[in-house]
Amino acid sequence: MESRPVSQAVEDYVKAICLLEQQEGKATTKALAVALDVAAPSVTAMIKRLHAMRLVRHTRYRGVALTPSGRRMALEVIRHHRLLELYLVEALGLPWDQVHEEAERLEHVISEELEERIAERLGHPVADPHGDPIPTKGGEVDQSAYLPLSELNPGTAAVIKRVADQAPAKLRYLGDLGLFPEVRVTLLEKAPFGGPMSLEVGETRCTLGGDLARQIYVLPVESL
Amino acid sequence: MESRPVSQAVEDYVKAICLLEQQEGKATTKALAVALDVAAPSVTAMIKRLHAMRLVRHTRYRGVALTPSGRRMALEVIRHHRLLELYLVEALGLPWDQVHEEAERLEHVISEELEERIAERLGHPVADPHGDPIPTKGGEVDQSAYLPLSELNPGTAAVIKRVADQAPAKLRYLGDLGLFPEVRVTLLEKAPFGGPMSLEVGETRCTLGGDLARQIYVLPVESL
Protein backbone atom coordinates (compact mmCIF):
# COMPACT_ATOMS: atom_id res chain seq x y z
CA MET A 1 0.00 0.00 0.00
CA GLU A 2 3.01 2.32 -0.27
CA SER A 3 2.04 5.11 -2.66
CA ARG A 4 5.16 7.06 -3.54
CA PRO A 5 4.82 10.71 -4.49
CA VAL A 6 3.40 11.33 -7.92
CA SER A 7 5.79 12.71 -10.53
CA GLN A 8 5.60 16.11 -12.15
CA ALA A 9 4.87 14.43 -15.47
CA VAL A 10 1.87 12.56 -14.07
CA GLU A 11 0.51 15.76 -12.56
CA ASP A 12 0.89 17.61 -15.85
CA TYR A 13 -0.92 14.84 -17.72
CA VAL A 14 -3.94 14.66 -15.39
CA LYS A 15 -4.12 18.44 -15.40
CA ALA A 16 -4.06 18.55 -19.20
CA ILE A 17 -6.71 15.81 -19.39
CA CYS A 18 -8.93 17.74 -16.99
CA LEU A 19 -8.63 20.97 -18.95
CA LEU A 20 -9.28 19.19 -22.25
CA GLU A 21 -12.36 17.46 -20.86
CA GLN A 22 -13.68 20.87 -19.85
CA GLN A 23 -12.74 22.78 -22.98
CA GLU A 24 -13.20 20.16 -25.68
CA GLY A 25 -15.46 17.66 -23.98
CA LYS A 26 -12.89 14.87 -24.36
CA ALA A 27 -9.17 14.18 -24.12
CA THR A 28 -7.60 12.42 -27.09
CA THR A 29 -4.05 11.20 -27.55
CA LYS A 30 -3.35 13.82 -30.19
CA ALA A 31 -4.77 16.70 -28.17
CA LEU A 32 -2.64 15.67 -25.21
CA ALA A 33 0.45 15.37 -27.38
CA VAL A 34 -0.11 18.90 -28.67
CA ALA A 35 -0.95 20.34 -25.25
CA LEU A 36 2.08 18.80 -23.56
CA ASP A 37 4.42 19.12 -26.54
CA VAL A 38 5.41 15.45 -26.62
CA ALA A 39 5.19 12.76 -29.30
CA ALA A 40 1.97 10.78 -29.58
CA PRO A 41 3.55 7.44 -28.54
CA SER A 42 4.74 9.10 -25.32
CA VAL A 43 1.11 9.87 -24.54
CA THR A 44 0.02 6.29 -25.21
CA ALA A 45 2.76 5.04 -22.89
CA MET A 46 1.80 7.47 -20.15
CA ILE A 47 -1.88 6.63 -20.48
CA LYS A 48 -0.98 3.03 -19.60
CA ARG A 49 0.79 4.21 -16.47
CA LEU A 50 -2.08 6.52 -15.50
CA HIS A 51 -4.48 3.63 -16.00
CA ALA A 52 -2.36 1.36 -13.77
CA MET A 53 -2.54 4.11 -11.12
CA ARG A 54 -6.35 4.24 -11.49
CA LEU A 55 -6.24 7.89 -12.48
CA VAL A 56 -7.91 7.46 -15.89
CA ARG A 57 -10.12 5.08 -17.83
CA HIS A 58 -9.12 4.37 -21.37
CA THR A 59 -10.96 3.02 -24.40
CA ARG A 60 -8.50 2.10 -27.12
CA TYR A 61 -8.44 4.60 -29.96
CA ARG A 62 -11.05 6.68 -28.13
CA GLY A 63 -9.19 8.80 -25.60
CA VAL A 64 -9.21 8.94 -21.82
CA ALA A 65 -11.47 10.16 -19.02
CA LEU A 66 -10.40 10.95 -15.46
CA THR A 67 -11.55 8.73 -12.61
CA PRO A 68 -12.74 10.49 -9.45
CA SER A 69 -9.28 10.24 -7.93
CA GLY A 70 -7.71 11.46 -11.16
CA ARG A 71 -10.03 14.46 -11.15
CA ARG A 72 -9.24 15.16 -7.52
CA MET A 73 -5.53 15.19 -8.32
CA ALA A 74 -6.03 17.39 -11.38
CA LEU A 75 -8.08 19.98 -9.51
CA GLU A 76 -5.49 20.06 -6.77
CA VAL A 77 -2.77 20.89 -9.31
CA ILE A 78 -4.98 23.46 -11.03
CA ARG A 79 -5.71 25.05 -7.64
CA HIS A 80 -1.98 25.31 -6.98
CA HIS A 81 -1.38 26.75 -10.41
CA ARG A 82 -3.99 29.48 -10.21
CA LEU A 83 -3.30 30.44 -6.62
CA LEU A 84 0.37 30.75 -7.52
CA GLU A 85 -0.34 32.87 -10.59
CA LEU A 86 -2.39 35.27 -8.53
CA TYR A 87 0.15 35.33 -5.71
CA LEU A 88 3.00 36.11 -8.07
CA VAL A 89 1.04 39.03 -9.53
CA GLU A 90 -0.38 40.39 -6.28
CA ALA A 91 2.43 39.81 -3.82
CA LEU A 92 5.51 39.96 -6.01
CA GLY A 93 4.41 42.16 -8.87
CA LEU A 94 5.27 39.80 -11.70
CA PRO A 95 3.58 40.77 -14.98
CA TRP A 96 0.51 38.69 -15.78
CA ASP A 97 2.05 37.34 -18.94
CA GLN A 98 4.96 35.70 -17.09
CA VAL A 99 3.18 33.96 -14.26
CA HIS A 100 1.84 31.00 -16.22
CA GLU A 101 5.27 29.64 -17.03
CA GLU A 102 6.46 30.15 -13.45
CA ALA A 103 3.37 28.51 -11.94
CA GLU A 104 3.76 25.59 -14.34
CA ARG A 105 6.81 24.51 -12.35
CA LEU A 106 5.90 25.74 -8.87
CA GLU A 107 2.51 23.98 -8.88
CA HIS A 108 4.24 20.61 -8.39
CA VAL A 109 6.41 21.43 -5.42
CA ILE A 110 4.46 23.51 -2.92
CA SER A 111 3.24 21.76 0.24
CA GLU A 112 -0.37 21.79 1.37
CA GLU A 113 0.79 24.01 4.20
CA LEU A 114 2.25 26.58 1.80
CA GLU A 115 -0.80 26.40 -0.45
CA GLU A 116 -2.94 27.24 2.55
CA ARG A 117 -0.79 30.21 3.60
CA ILE A 118 -0.90 31.61 0.10
CA ALA A 119 -4.68 31.22 -0.12
CA GLU A 120 -5.05 32.92 3.24
CA ARG A 121 -2.74 35.78 2.29
CA LEU A 122 -4.84 36.36 -0.82
CA GLY A 123 -8.14 36.19 1.07
CA HIS A 124 -9.24 32.86 -0.43
CA PRO A 125 -9.67 34.22 -3.96
CA VAL A 126 -12.01 32.66 -6.51
CA ALA A 127 -10.19 33.56 -9.74
CA ASP A 128 -6.64 33.89 -11.05
CA PRO A 129 -5.21 36.95 -12.87
CA HIS A 130 -6.70 35.77 -16.17
CA GLY A 131 -10.11 35.23 -14.65
CA ASP A 132 -9.86 31.42 -14.55
CA PRO A 133 -11.71 30.00 -11.54
CA ILE A 134 -9.66 28.63 -8.64
CA PRO A 135 -10.99 25.24 -7.50
CA THR A 136 -11.75 25.04 -3.78
CA LYS A 137 -9.90 22.57 -1.54
CA GLY A 138 -13.03 20.42 -1.80
CA GLY A 139 -12.74 20.32 -5.59
CA GLU A 140 -15.59 22.63 -6.58
CA VAL A 141 -15.05 24.86 -9.60
CA ASP A 142 -17.07 27.93 -10.48
CA GLN A 143 -18.86 27.11 -13.73
CA SER A 144 -20.07 30.58 -14.69
CA ALA A 145 -20.22 30.96 -18.45
CA TYR A 146 -19.57 34.38 -19.92
CA LEU A 147 -20.12 35.97 -23.29
CA PRO A 148 -17.28 36.34 -25.79
CA LEU A 149 -16.59 40.03 -26.23
CA SER A 150 -16.98 39.38 -29.98
CA GLU A 151 -20.69 38.60 -29.38
CA LEU A 152 -21.44 41.78 -27.45
CA ASN A 153 -23.89 44.24 -29.05
CA PRO A 154 -22.54 47.68 -30.03
CA GLY A 155 -23.47 50.37 -27.51
CA THR A 156 -23.43 47.88 -24.65
CA ALA A 157 -21.20 48.06 -21.58
CA ALA A 158 -19.71 44.96 -19.98
CA VAL A 159 -17.16 43.84 -17.42
CA ILE A 160 -14.28 41.65 -18.57
CA LYS A 161 -14.39 38.35 -16.69
CA ARG A 162 -11.85 36.12 -18.37
CA VAL A 163 -8.98 36.29 -20.87
CA ALA A 164 -8.63 32.84 -22.36
CA ASP A 165 -5.52 33.40 -24.44
CA GLN A 166 -2.30 32.29 -22.76
CA ALA A 167 0.24 33.71 -25.20
CA PRO A 168 2.52 36.13 -23.32
CA ALA A 169 2.77 38.55 -26.24
CA LYS A 170 -1.01 38.85 -26.52
CA LEU A 171 -1.43 39.21 -22.76
CA ARG A 172 1.16 41.96 -22.73
CA TYR A 173 -0.65 43.72 -25.55
CA LEU A 174 -4.01 43.48 -23.77
CA GLY A 175 -2.36 44.65 -20.56
CA ASP A 176 -1.04 47.73 -22.33
CA LEU A 177 -4.60 48.51 -23.40
CA GLY A 178 -5.79 48.07 -19.82
CA LEU A 179 -7.89 45.04 -20.67
CA PHE A 180 -7.86 42.92 -17.49
CA PRO A 181 -10.57 40.97 -15.67
CA GLU A 182 -12.95 43.21 -13.70
CA VAL A 183 -12.32 46.14 -16.04
CA ARG A 184 -15.42 47.76 -17.50
CA VAL A 185 -15.56 48.35 -21.25
CA THR A 186 -18.12 49.70 -23.71
CA LEU A 187 -18.40 48.33 -27.21
CA LEU A 188 -18.65 51.25 -29.65
CA GLU A 189 -18.57 49.70 -33.11
CA LYS A 190 -18.15 46.27 -34.59
CA ALA A 191 -17.20 45.37 -38.16
CA PRO A 192 -19.15 42.44 -39.58
CA PHE A 193 -17.92 38.84 -40.09
CA GLY A 194 -15.73 38.72 -36.97
CA GLY A 195 -13.89 41.87 -37.94
CA PRO A 196 -12.26 44.38 -35.60
CA MET A 197 -14.19 46.35 -33.00
CA SER A 198 -13.63 49.63 -31.25
CA LEU A 199 -13.91 49.82 -27.50
CA GLU A 200 -14.00 52.37 -24.75
CA VAL A 201 -11.81 51.47 -21.79
CA GLY A 202 -11.92 54.04 -19.00
CA GLU A 203 -11.08 57.37 -20.63
CA THR A 204 -9.47 55.94 -23.75
CA ARG A 205 -10.57 53.95 -26.75
CA CYS A 206 -8.93 51.19 -28.71
CA THR A 207 -9.44 48.86 -31.62
CA LEU A 208 -9.30 45.12 -31.21
CA GLY A 209 -9.06 42.32 -33.80
CA GLY A 210 -11.80 39.73 -33.97
CA ASP A 211 -9.47 36.86 -33.00
CA LEU A 212 -8.49 38.53 -29.75
CA ALA A 213 -12.05 39.60 -28.99
CA ARG A 214 -13.20 35.99 -29.26
CA GLN A 215 -10.81 35.05 -26.43
CA ILE A 216 -12.10 37.70 -24.06
CA TYR A 217 -15.19 36.83 -22.03
CA VAL A 218 -17.44 39.46 -20.52
CA LEU A 219 -20.49 39.94 -18.39
CA PRO A 220 -22.84 42.62 -19.89
CA VAL A 221 -23.75 45.25 -17.28
CA GLU A 222 -27.51 44.72 -17.78
CA SER A 223 -26.99 41.28 -16.23
CA LEU A 224 -25.87 42.86 -12.96
CA MET B 1 26.21 23.12 -28.14
CA GLU B 2 22.65 22.72 -26.83
CA SER B 3 22.84 22.61 -23.04
CA ARG B 4 19.51 21.36 -21.74
CA PRO B 5 18.34 22.46 -18.33
CA VAL B 6 20.11 20.79 -15.45
CA SER B 7 18.10 18.27 -13.42
CA GLN B 8 17.07 18.65 -9.81
CA ALA B 9 19.31 15.72 -8.91
CA VAL B 10 22.37 17.40 -10.43
CA GLU B 11 21.61 20.61 -8.56
CA ASP B 12 21.24 18.76 -5.28
CA TYR B 13 24.56 16.97 -5.82
CA VAL B 14 26.59 20.09 -6.60
CA LYS B 15 24.97 21.85 -3.66
CA ALA B 16 25.82 18.98 -1.32
CA ILE B 17 29.40 18.90 -2.64
CA CYS B 18 29.75 22.64 -2.07
CA LEU B 19 28.44 22.42 1.50
CA LEU B 20 30.68 19.44 2.29
CA GLU B 21 33.74 21.20 0.89
CA GLN B 22 33.00 24.11 3.20
CA GLN B 23 32.09 22.14 6.30
CA GLU B 24 34.41 19.13 6.04
CA GLY B 25 37.06 20.41 3.69
CA LYS B 26 36.32 17.66 1.16
CA ALA B 27 33.45 15.74 -0.42
CA THR B 28 33.73 11.96 -0.40
CA THR B 29 31.43 9.38 -1.93
CA LYS B 30 30.29 8.18 1.48
CA ALA B 31 29.60 11.66 2.82
CA LEU B 32 27.53 12.46 -0.26
CA ALA B 33 25.62 9.20 0.05
CA VAL B 34 24.74 10.07 3.64
CA ALA B 35 23.90 13.69 2.90
CA LEU B 36 21.65 12.85 -0.02
CA ASP B 37 20.30 9.61 1.42
CA VAL B 38 21.22 7.47 -1.57
CA ALA B 39 23.36 4.34 -1.97
CA ALA B 40 27.09 4.80 -2.53
CA PRO B 41 27.06 3.35 -6.09
CA SER B 42 24.46 5.95 -7.03
CA VAL B 43 26.94 8.61 -6.02
CA THR B 44 29.73 7.05 -8.08
CA ALA B 45 27.42 6.95 -11.09
CA MET B 46 26.37 10.57 -10.63
CA ILE B 47 29.97 11.68 -10.19
CA LYS B 48 30.68 10.34 -13.66
CA ARG B 49 27.83 12.39 -15.07
CA LEU B 50 28.92 15.51 -13.19
CA HIS B 51 32.44 15.01 -14.51
CA ALA B 52 31.16 14.67 -18.08
CA MET B 53 29.34 17.99 -17.54
CA ARG B 54 32.59 19.58 -16.30
CA LEU B 55 31.02 20.41 -12.93
CA VAL B 56 33.49 18.42 -10.81
CA ARG B 57 36.96 16.96 -10.90
CA HIS B 58 37.37 13.46 -9.57
CA THR B 59 40.33 11.44 -8.34
CA ARG B 60 39.40 7.79 -8.04
CA TYR B 61 38.88 6.69 -4.45
CA ARG B 62 39.61 10.28 -3.31
CA GLY B 63 36.36 12.22 -3.68
CA VAL B 64 35.37 15.20 -5.79
CA ALA B 65 35.99 18.94 -5.99
CA LEU B 66 33.83 21.48 -7.78
CA THR B 67 35.11 23.21 -10.90
CA PRO B 68 34.50 26.94 -11.17
CA SER B 69 31.31 26.34 -13.13
CA GLY B 70 30.24 23.68 -10.62
CA ARG B 71 30.74 26.13 -7.78
CA ARG B 72 28.84 28.81 -9.65
CA MET B 73 25.91 26.45 -10.06
CA ALA B 74 26.05 25.35 -6.42
CA LEU B 75 26.08 28.89 -5.07
CA GLU B 76 23.17 29.77 -7.31
CA VAL B 77 21.11 26.92 -5.83
CA ILE B 78 22.19 27.83 -2.28
CA ARG B 79 21.20 31.43 -2.94
CA HIS B 80 17.78 30.29 -4.08
CA HIS B 81 17.43 28.05 -1.05
CA ARG B 82 18.29 30.66 1.53
CA LEU B 83 16.35 33.49 -0.09
CA LEU B 84 13.31 31.21 -0.21
CA GLU B 85 13.68 30.17 3.42
CA LEU B 86 13.74 33.79 4.48
CA TYR B 87 10.87 34.73 2.21
CA LEU B 88 8.67 31.93 3.52
CA VAL B 89 9.30 33.07 7.09
CA GLU B 90 9.04 36.81 6.50
CA ALA B 91 6.34 37.09 3.89
CA LEU B 92 4.22 34.03 4.55
CA GLY B 93 4.81 33.38 8.22
CA LEU B 94 5.92 29.77 7.94
CA PRO B 95 7.70 28.51 11.06
CA TRP B 96 11.49 28.46 10.75
CA ASP B 97 11.62 24.70 11.26
CA GLN B 98 9.49 23.99 8.16
CA VAL B 99 11.12 26.20 5.59
CA HIS B 100 14.14 24.03 4.87
CA GLU B 101 12.11 21.17 3.48
CA GLU B 102 9.96 23.53 1.43
CA ALA B 103 12.97 25.41 0.02
CA GLU B 104 14.63 22.10 -0.83
CA ARG B 105 12.08 21.67 -3.62
CA LEU B 106 11.40 25.29 -4.57
CA GLU B 107 15.09 26.11 -5.06
CA HIS B 108 15.12 24.15 -8.33
CA VAL B 109 12.14 25.73 -10.04
CA ILE B 110 12.19 29.50 -9.50
CA SER B 111 13.26 31.67 -12.41
CA GLU B 112 16.00 34.27 -12.19
CA GLU B 113 13.26 36.85 -12.51
CA LEU B 114 11.41 35.50 -9.47
CA GLU B 115 14.62 35.15 -7.49
CA GLU B 116 15.28 38.83 -8.14
CA ARG B 117 11.78 39.91 -7.08
CA ILE B 118 12.09 37.95 -3.85
CA ALA B 119 15.51 39.40 -3.08
CA GLU B 120 14.17 42.87 -3.75
CA ARG B 121 11.10 42.34 -1.58
CA LEU B 122 13.39 41.25 1.27
CA GLY B 123 15.75 44.19 0.82
CA HIS B 124 18.64 42.09 -0.51
CA PRO B 125 19.25 40.22 2.73
CA VAL B 126 22.60 38.71 3.69
CA ALA B 127 21.44 35.80 5.87
CA ASP B 128 18.61 33.27 6.02
CA PRO B 129 16.40 32.60 9.09
CA HIS B 130 19.05 30.28 10.56
CA GLY B 131 21.82 32.81 10.08
CA ASP B 132 23.37 31.06 7.08
CA PRO B 133 24.86 33.57 4.64
CA ILE B 134 23.06 34.17 1.36
CA PRO B 135 25.52 34.15 -1.56
CA THR B 136 25.34 37.23 -3.78
CA LYS B 137 24.40 36.96 -7.45
CA GLY B 138 28.11 37.28 -8.16
CA GLY B 139 28.87 34.24 -6.02
CA GLU B 140 30.42 35.88 -2.96
CA VAL B 141 29.66 34.33 0.41
CA ASP B 142 30.10 36.01 3.77
CA GLN B 143 32.81 34.04 5.55
CA SER B 144 32.43 35.47 9.08
CA ALA B 145 33.32 32.87 11.70
CA TYR B 146 31.49 33.02 15.02
CA LEU B 147 32.02 31.47 18.43
CA PRO B 148 30.08 28.39 19.52
CA LEU B 149 27.83 29.39 22.39
CA SER B 150 29.41 26.49 24.30
CA GLU B 151 32.76 28.37 24.26
CA LEU B 152 31.39 31.61 25.65
CA ASN B 153 32.66 32.72 29.10
CA PRO B 154 30.11 32.89 31.93
CA GLY B 155 28.99 36.43 32.68
CA THR B 156 29.42 37.45 29.05
CA ALA B 157 26.70 38.77 26.75
CA ALA B 158 26.53 37.84 23.08
CA VAL B 159 24.30 38.03 20.03
CA ILE B 160 23.22 34.79 18.37
CA LYS B 161 24.42 34.76 14.78
CA ARG B 162 23.76 31.26 13.47
CA VAL B 163 21.89 28.09 14.41
CA ALA B 164 23.64 25.24 12.63
CA ASP B 165 21.26 22.43 13.55
CA GLN B 166 18.66 21.67 10.87
CA ALA B 167 16.45 19.24 12.80
CA PRO B 168 12.91 20.67 12.91
CA ALA B 169 12.25 19.43 16.46
CA LYS B 170 15.35 21.17 17.77
CA LEU B 171 14.59 24.36 15.88
CA ARG B 172 11.08 24.38 17.29
CA TYR B 173 12.48 23.93 20.77
CA LEU B 174 14.97 26.77 20.34
CA GLY B 175 12.24 28.92 18.87
CA ASP B 176 10.08 28.36 21.92
CA LEU B 177 12.97 29.61 24.05
CA GLY B 178 13.29 32.67 21.85
CA LEU B 179 16.73 31.68 20.60
CA PHE B 180 16.93 33.09 17.07
CA PRO B 181 19.68 34.87 15.15
CA GLU B 182 20.13 38.52 16.22
CA VAL B 183 18.78 37.78 19.71
CA ARG B 184 20.98 38.92 22.59
CA VAL B 185 21.74 36.44 25.37
CA THR B 186 23.84 36.43 28.52
CA LEU B 187 25.63 33.33 29.71
CA LEU B 188 25.03 32.93 33.46
CA GLU B 189 26.57 29.58 34.39
CA LYS B 190 28.23 26.71 32.59
CA ALA B 191 28.72 23.14 33.85
CA PRO B 192 32.15 21.67 33.00
CA PHE B 193 32.94 19.08 30.31
CA GLY B 194 30.42 20.31 27.79
CA GLY B 195 27.59 20.13 30.28
CA PRO B 196 24.44 22.24 30.33
CA MET B 197 24.43 26.02 30.67
CA SER B 198 21.97 28.56 31.95
CA LEU B 199 21.20 31.61 29.87
CA GLU B 200 19.36 34.88 30.15
CA VAL B 201 17.20 35.65 27.11
CA GLY B 202 15.39 38.95 27.37
CA GLU B 203 13.50 38.84 30.65
CA THR B 204 13.58 35.09 31.08
CA ARG B 205 16.22 32.44 31.72
CA CYS B 206 16.64 28.94 30.43
CA THR B 207 18.91 25.93 30.56
CA LEU B 208 20.49 24.49 27.44
CA GLY B 209 22.27 21.16 26.88
CA GLY B 210 25.87 21.15 25.70
CA ASP B 211 25.05 19.48 22.37
CA LEU B 212 22.61 22.18 21.38
CA ALA B 213 24.91 24.95 22.62
CA ARG B 214 27.66 23.66 20.35
CA GLN B 215 25.42 24.23 17.32
CA ILE B 216 24.63 27.83 18.20
CA TYR B 217 27.14 30.43 17.06
CA VAL B 218 27.40 33.83 18.70
CA LEU B 219 29.20 37.15 18.51
CA PRO B 220 30.26 38.34 22.01
CA VAL B 221 29.15 41.95 22.62
CA GLU B 222 32.68 43.12 23.44
CA SER B 223 33.49 42.48 19.79
CA LEU B 224 30.95 45.09 18.73
Added chain:
DNA sequence: GTTTATATTTAGATTAATCTAAAAAGAAAT
Protein backbone atom coordinates in the same frame (compact mmCIF):
# COMPACT_ATOMS: atom_id res chain seq x y z
C1' DG C 1 -18.09 1.36 -50.79
C1' DT C 2 -13.18 2.16 -51.85
C1' DT C 3 -9.53 4.98 -51.29
C1' DT C 4 -6.98 8.33 -48.69
C1' DA C 5 -5.72 10.82 -44.74
C1' DT C 6 -5.26 11.09 -39.88
C1' DA C 7 -4.93 9.24 -35.29
C1' DT C 8 -3.41 5.63 -32.34
C1' DT C 9 -0.81 2.02 -30.96
C1' DT C 10 3.17 -1.29 -31.04
C1' DA C 11 8.05 -2.19 -31.36
C1' DG C 12 12.38 -1.07 -30.14
C1' DA C 13 15.83 2.18 -28.41
C1' DT C 14 17.68 5.85 -25.28
C1' DT C 15 18.74 8.53 -21.11
C1' DA C 16 18.70 9.80 -16.18
C1' DA C 17 18.59 8.10 -11.78
C1' DT C 18 18.33 4.79 -8.84
C1' DC C 19 19.14 -0.01 -6.56
C1' DT C 20 21.72 -4.68 -4.75
C1' DA C 21 25.55 -7.78 -4.80
C1' DA C 22 30.17 -8.46 -5.41
C1' DA C 23 34.94 -7.08 -6.49
C1' DA C 24 38.80 -4.02 -5.65
C1' DA C 25 41.28 -0.36 -3.36
C1' DG C 26 42.69 2.12 0.64
C1' DA C 27 43.05 2.78 5.71
C1' DA C 28 43.41 0.92 10.25
C1' DA C 29 44.69 -2.59 13.47
C1' DT C 30 47.43 -6.10 15.06
Added chain:
DNA sequence: ATTTCTTTTTAGATTAATCTAAATATAAAC
Protein backbone atom coordinates in the same frame (compact mmCIF):
# COMPACT_ATOMS: atom_id res chain seq x y z
C1' DA D 1 53.87 -7.02 6.96
C1' DT D 2 49.58 -9.24 7.28
C1' DT D 3 45.02 -9.19 8.39
C1' DT D 4 40.69 -6.83 8.93
C1' DC D 5 37.50 -3.24 8.23
C1' DT D 6 35.68 0.47 5.48
C1' DT D 7 35.10 2.88 1.29
C1' DT D 8 34.77 2.98 -3.49
C1' DT D 9 33.96 1.14 -7.73
C1' DT D 10 32.16 -2.24 -11.19
C1' DA D 11 28.55 -5.21 -12.88
C1' DG D 12 24.04 -5.83 -13.86
C1' DA D 13 19.14 -4.74 -13.22
C1' DT D 14 15.05 -1.62 -12.77
C1' DT D 15 11.81 2.24 -13.50
C1' DA D 16 10.02 6.57 -15.49
C1' DA D 17 9.83 9.22 -19.38
C1' DT D 18 10.87 10.11 -23.58
C1' DC D 19 11.96 9.37 -28.83
C1' DT D 20 11.56 7.46 -34.11
C1' DA D 21 9.80 4.22 -37.38
C1' DA D 22 6.42 1.21 -38.64
C1' DA D 23 1.94 -1.11 -38.18
C1' DT D 24 -2.95 -0.73 -37.45
C1' DA D 25 -7.35 1.34 -36.62
C1' DT D 26 -10.66 5.01 -37.34
C1' DA D 27 -12.50 8.93 -39.90
C1' DA D 28 -12.97 11.63 -44.13
C1' DA D 29 -13.21 12.13 -49.02
C1' DC D 30 -14.43 10.62 -53.22
